[in-house]
Amino acid sequence: MMSDGETYRVRMTGISKRYGPIQTLDDVSLNLKPGEVLGLVGDNGAGKSTLSKVLSGAVIPDSGTIEIDGKGVSFSSPADARAARVEMVYQDLSLCDTVDVAGNLFLGREPRSHVLGIPFLDNKRMHDETREMLDRLGIVIADTRLKVENLSGGQRQSIAIGRAASFDPSVLIMDEPTAALAVAEVEAVLDLIRAVSARGVSVILITHRLQDLFLVCDRIQVMYEGRNVAERKIGDTSIEEVVNLIVGRKFVARSARASRDEAAQP
Amino acid sequence: MNVTSSPGNIGASPPKRAHNSTWKDVAIANGSVVSIALFFIVVCVVFSLITNSFLTTPNLLNIVRQSAPLLIVAAAMTFVITAGGIDLSVGSVLALTATLSAVLLQAGLPWPLVVIAMLALGAAVGALQGFFIAYERIPAFIVTLAGLSVIRGVALLITGGYSIPVEPTSFFVNIGRAWFLGVPVPALLALVVLIIAYLAFNQTPFGRYVTGIGANAEAVRRAGVDTRFMMLFVYILSGMASAVAGIILAARLGSGSSNAGQGFELDVIAAVVLGGTSLFGGRGTIIGTVLGALTVAVIGNGLILAHMSPFLTPIVTGTIILVAIWLNFRLFKGATRSR
Numbered sequence: 001m002m003s004d005g006e007t008y009r010v011r012m013t014g015i016s017k018r019y020g021p022i023q024t025l026d027d028v029s030l031n032l033k034p035g036e037v038l039g040l041v042g043d044n045g046a047g048k049s050t051l052s053k054v055l056s057g058a059v060i061p062d063s064g065t066i067e068i069d070g071k072g073v074s075f076s077s078p079a080d081a082r083a084a085r086v087e088m089v090y091q092d093l094s095l096c097d098t099v100d101v102a103g104n105l106f107l108g109r110e111p112r113s114h115v116l117g118i119p120f121l122d123n124k125r126m127h128d129e130t131r132e133m134l135d136r137l138g139i140v141i142a143d144t145r146l147k148v149e150n151l152s153g154g155q156r157q158s159i160a161i162g163r164a165a166s167f168d169p170s171v172l173i174m175d176e177p178t179a180a181l182a183v184a185e186v187e188a189v190l191d192l193i194r195a196v197s198a199r200g201v202s203v204i205l206i207t208h209r210l211q212d213l214f215l216v217c218d219r220i221q222v223m224y225e226g227r228n229v230a231e232r233k234i235g236d237t238s239i240e241e242v243v244n245l246i247v248g249r250k251f252v253a254r255s256a257r258a259s260r261d262e263a264a265q266p
Numbered sequence: 267m268n269v270t271s272s273p274g275n276i277g278a279s280p281p282k283r284a285h286n287s288t289w290k291d292v293a294i295a296n297g298s299v300v301s302i303a304l305f306f307i308v309v310c311v312v313f314s315l316i317t318n319s320f321l322t323t324p325n326l327l328n329i330v331r332q333s334a335p336l337l338i339v340a341a342a343m344t345f346v347i348t349a350g351g352i353d354l355s356v357g358s359v360l361a362l363t364a365t366l367s368a369v370l371l372q373a374g375l376p377w378p379l380v381v382i383a384m385l386a387l388g389a390a391v392g393a394l395q396g397f398f399i400a401y402e403r404i405p406a407f408i409v410t411l412a413g414l415s416v417i418r419g420v421a422l423l424i425t426g427g428y429s430i431p432v433e434p435t436s437f438f439v440n441i442g443r444a445w446f447l448g449v450p451v452p453a454l455l456a457l458v459v460l461i462i463a464y465l466a467f468n469q470t471p472f473g474r475y476v477t478g479i480g481a482n483a484e485a486v487r488r489a490g491v492d493t494r495f496m497m498l499f500v501y502i503l504s505g506m507a508s509a510v511a512g513i514i515l516a517a518r519l520g521s522g523s524s525n526a527g528q529g530f531e532l533d534v535i536a537a538v539v540l541g542g543t544s545l546f547g548g549r550g551t552i553i554g555t556v557l558g559a560l561t562v563a564v565i566g567n568g569l570i571l572a573h574m575s576p577f578l579t580p581i582v583t584g585t586i587i588l589v590a591i592w593l594n595f596r597l598f599k600g601a602t603r604s605r
Contacts, residue, residue, distance in 0.1 A: 058488050079490030094488050096481040098548040103474055108489030110471050120469050 007070065009034045009202040010171055015054055015064030024050045025061065026226040030204075032171065037193060037203040039213035039234075041246055042223035048206045049091060051223070052173045055204070056088035057081030068171070082108070087169035091176045091206075093160040097149035101141055102130035104148050105163050133166045138188060153180035161189060165196060172196060173204045178212065190216050210239050224248045298542020299554045301593045305540075305586060306561045313568030320571050327450055331518075333563035334452035335360065335511030337556065339530070340537040341463035342507035344555045345473075345500045347538055350480040350547025351399065351406040353501060355413030356508040357530030359391055361523070362421040363512030367438070368430035368522030377438040384509045391417065392505025396498030414531065421524035429523035432516060442518025452514045459510070464552045476500060480547025537562050540587055561586065 010032040017025040025047045032038055040048050053059040055066065057075035066073050068084050075081045081088075095104050103110075103126075111122040111129070130144040139158045141151065148156060157180045164172055174193070178186045186209075193216045197203050205217060213220055214234060222230040222245040230245045313320040330337075339356050346353045363384040370380045391413070398409045432439060444451045467473040475496050478486040487493045511530075516522040539545060540561060541554030565586070566579045 056488070077490070077492075078488045079492075082490045088488075090485075090488065094482070094485040096478040096485050096548070098481040099474065099478050103478075107474075107478060107486065108491050110474065112471065119471055120465075121471060121474060123469075 007034070008032060008067070009036070009069060010055065011065075011067040011070075012051075012055065013065050013067075015051065015061045015066075017050055017054065017059060017061045024226050025054070028064075028223070028226070028228055030055075030221065030228075032202045032204065034170075034202055035197050035200045036219065037197045037205060037217045039217035039220040040204055040206045040223065041208075041210070041213065041220060041242060043246055043248070045225075046223040046246075047226040048223055049175055052088060052175055052204060052206060055081065055171070056086055056173055058088075058090075079108075085168065085170040086173070087164040087167065087171070088173040089160050089164045089175060089177050091179070093156055095148045095156055095160060098147055100145050100147050101134075101151070101159060102126045102144040104159055105130050105133065105166070107163070109167065133162055137162050137165070137192070154182060154185050157181055158185070161192070165192060169196075169201055171202045171204070173206075175206045176208070177205070178207060178209060186212070210242055213242070214239065222246055296551075298549075299551055299557070301590055302541055302554055302557045302561065305590050306557045306564070309561055309564050309568065309586075313564065313572065317568065317571040320568055325567070325571070327453065329560070329563050329567050330453040330456065331450035332567075333559060334450075334456040335514055335530075336533055336537060336563060337456040337559045338459045338514075339504070339507045339511050339534045340541075340555045340559045341460055341552060342500075342504040343534050343538045344463070344541070344543055344550045344552055345467065345476050346406075346504050347535070347543050347545060348467075348480045348547060348550030349476045349497060349500050350483065351497065351500060352410060352535070352545075353392075353395070353504040354407065354410040354531050355391070355395065355417055356504055356511075356534055357527035358414045358417035358421065359388055359505055359508035360512040360515065360527035360530055361525065362391075362417050362424075363388060363509040364516040364526045365421045365425050365430055365522035365524050367513055367516050368432050369424060371432055371436055371438055372430060377436060380438065381441075381513055384513055385506055388505040388507070388509025388512075389502050390505070392502040393498060395505070396501030399501065400494040400497035418524070425522070425524045427524060429521045429525075431521045434520055439517045439520055442514050442516070442520075452518065455510065455514065459507070460552065460556060467550070467552050472496070472499075477548060477550065480544075480549070482548075533562060534559075536583060536587055540590055 008031050010030065012028070012030040015025050015028045015030075016023070028047065028051055030038075030040075030051065040052065042048050050059055054061045057078040057080050060076060066075070068086070073080070073084055075084070096107065099107070106126050111125045112119040113122045114120070127144045134141055134144070137158070139155070139162055141155055141159075148159065151159070157177065161174070161177055164174070178189050181189065190212060193203050193205065197216075205213065207213065217234050219234060220232050220237065220242060221228060222232075222242065224246070225248070229248070232241070310321075319325055339360070343353060343356065366387065367380050367384050370383065371377065375383075395409050395413050398404045399406045440451065441455075442452055446454055467476070475486055475491050475493070478491075479493055479496060483493055512526070515526055537559035538550075538555050539558070541551060541556070541558030543550035543554060562583055565582050566576070569578050569582065570576055
């Protein structure tokens with residue numbers, strides 16, 4: 001792990017995004033070092049998903065700058081972010097139900113063979129490589145020609161994760177990657193996060209399973225109503241503190257008042 | 267492709283859950299194609315039995331000659347509908363290109379130039395409609411409904427409602443009337459278009475993205491594909507296919523009529539839907555479309571040969587559409603997990 005604070009893999013500064021009257025992101029910053037695992041947490045609607053979509057090019061911010069490895073970038077589409085090796089596992093998985101497993105894994109970067117200059121799908125290579133990828137990730141799917149709609153929720157989620165992790169990313173964003181998974185499968189995803197970060201891949205993990213954060217993250221960033229409210233090294237915080245930061249001041253104030261009242265009782 | 271560790275089993279399920287496919291599984295997985303193939307065979311057998319002339323080479327060639335415009339436009343429409351769109355303007359584009367090609371030939375333009383101009387016109391009309399659909403996000407139904415009206419109106423305005431004759435000595439009429447190697451030229455043109463459509467649909471990234479856009483357009487966009495251009499492009503295809511159909515029709519009939527192709531768009535959509543392409547997008551097959559179009563054509567032809575009223579054609583076609591889709595829903599359901 002790099003402890004040097006100078007080189008950042010990702011540096012997002014002053015990101016704002018407004019949808020109609022809703023200020024979804026308000027001057028948000030996010031920094032990420034190579035190989036670092038950052039837990040991004042916050043209540044529903046805090047702006048975690050929007051912030052990660054800004055980094056993956058799926059949402060274009062109204063203002064703010066993004067630097068990757070020190071170079072300023074401006075993503076106008078997901079293709080730009082992919083070219084900068086930013087990969088994302090979307091919360092809704094982003095799979096095409098009527099396309100087969102291999103087609104979904106390779107969506108947007110299908111191996112091609114050219115005949116008379118016309119691009120054709122190289123189906124054999126695509127299915128062979130899909131088989132290798134699935135085996136390497138330990139994903140059990142009998143047939144790479146199965147349509148994704150025929151798979152279980154866990155298998156679908158595995159494909160979404162496998163797709164993002166398998167094409168040599170430098171930044172991997174995972175938005176609720178474990179939502180549909182059984183216990184053993186969650187463990188496998190956490191192992192995967194450790195494995196890729198050990199290789200130097202920077203990971204942003206968005207999850208509501210706070211215990212997972214403490215298993216894999218180096219740092220936690222808390223968002224509240226579209227703003228950054230706190231940042232903690234994982235060793236300096238506890239689940240209780242993170243919960244309080246997530247639910248925000250109101251909750252803290254009420255519980256504080258309760259304890260003050262108790263203290264005032266005698 | 268650098269993941270080197272093997273972190274347990276993600277998405278693990280007991281092995282050997284999937285058994286080798288039997289013919290029955292294959293049939294269920296391709297239920298829509300199987301059910302239209304059954305209908306096609308049944309219709310052919312029935313007409314072979316009740317008429318003497320149906321199952322003869324000249325009649326079968328006549329069917330493919332006459333259904334060439336339908337086959338060509340239905341192939342393009344399969345892309346449009348699979349991508350989650352619809353193109354109601356194909357009949358009007360057919361009429362416009364049929365009349366304009368007659369007008370331009372009368373004005374003395376050489377026929378190859380006329381053909382190229384009509385293909386460009388079809389592409390331009392498709393691109394304009396595609397622009398409003400893909401970039402301005404107006405529903406395809408509305409854009410092409412407006413197109414249906416406007417384009418037909420332009421054709422009527424040009425001709426004043428009369429049909430424009432094509433000089434029978436012009437080479438142009440060969441496109442619709444000539445035979446080559448014992449096969450009518452329109453049928454050969456349709457065959458070429460269908461082979462290209464089949465390859466493009468099943469073997470190219472473009473075909474993959476068309477299916478993907480119909481299933482989950484946002485997923486395809488996030489995968490870095492220019493989905494808006496893909497959407498625009500399918501309308502260029504349907505516009506050009508309609509132009510080819512208009513040229514063939516004008517050449518075969520020897521005239522360009524602004525009233526040609528009334529209700530053609532519905533025949534095309536019927537053929538595509540009959541072939542198992544989902545109107546909701548994401549599912550389509552070219553083979554199914556070919557069978558659907560041929561079924562529609564065979565019914566029309568067979569009823570006439572059986573000396574039955576040609577007005578029965580729409581009744582029978584409509585009934586078969588409903589029954590075929592119903593069978594597909596009932597008999598072959600369970601092919602996918604409902605979610």
